[in-house]
Amino acid sequence: MAKKPSKSKVFPIHILNGPNLNLLGSREPEIYGKTTLAQIKKACTARAKDHGFSILFDQSNKEGELVDMIQKARTKAGAVIINAAAYTHTSVAVLDALKMLTVPVIEVHLSNPARRENFRHTSYVAMGATGTIAGFGLNSYLLAIDAVADLLGGKKK
Ligand code: DQA
Numbered sequence: 001m002a003k004k005p006s007k008s009k010v011f012p013i014h015i016l017n018g019p020n021l022n023l024l025g026s027r028e029p030e031i032y033g034k035t036t037l038a039q040i041k042k043a044c045t046a047r048a049k050d051h052g053f054s055i056l057f058d059q060s061n062k063e064g065e066l067v068d069m070i071q072k073a074r075t076k077a078g079a080v081i082i083n084a085a086a087y088t089h090t091s092v093a094v095l096d097a098l099k100m101l102t103v104p105v106i107e108v109h110l111s112n113p114a115r116r117e118n119f120r121h122t123s124y125v126a127m128g129a130t131g132t133i134a135g136f137g138l139n140s141y142l143l144a145i146d147a148v149a150d151l152l153g154g155k156k157k
Pocket of ligand 1: 019020021083084085086087088108109110111112113120
């Protein structure tokens with residue numbers, strides 16, 4: 001009898017983005033680069049496809065909407081990649097939502113918060129994440145997809 005496909009192969013990787021990331025490209029390009037969120041989405045779609053996965057890509061400037069997206073991922077996602085942006089450093093609500101997930105959760109950041117202002121050194125998201133990738137710009141997202149594929153066993157390139 002054929003093996004049932006795993007949940008991870010059936011459900012997309014949810015890639016969730018927090019406040020102000022909609023303005024990537026023009027927002028503090030000296031820190032975040034010139035890549036737009038649309039370009040990140042395109043690159044993530046291609047990388048996920050290489051591994052045999054699909055993605056759902058979303059962004060919100062509102063904390064409650066991010067919580068709603070994470071709750072939806074409970075039953076609809078094979079894994080979650082999240083750049084909670086400023087809510088990384090403030091949101092217990094985002095952390096509590098992440099803690100309900102049973103799938104892999106990868107925290108990503110374009111910049112490296114550890115070498116920036118002190119208030120960026122605390123991450124609530126990290127407490128609910130499988131692991132964190134930060135400081136590689138667009139590549140942080142692509143490395144996170146590679147990590148998910150490694151954890152879930154994606155098809156090799
Ligand atoms: C960020 C880092 C956060 O500290 C900041 O608030 C952001 C973006 C990053 O991707 O580097 O909005 O998450």
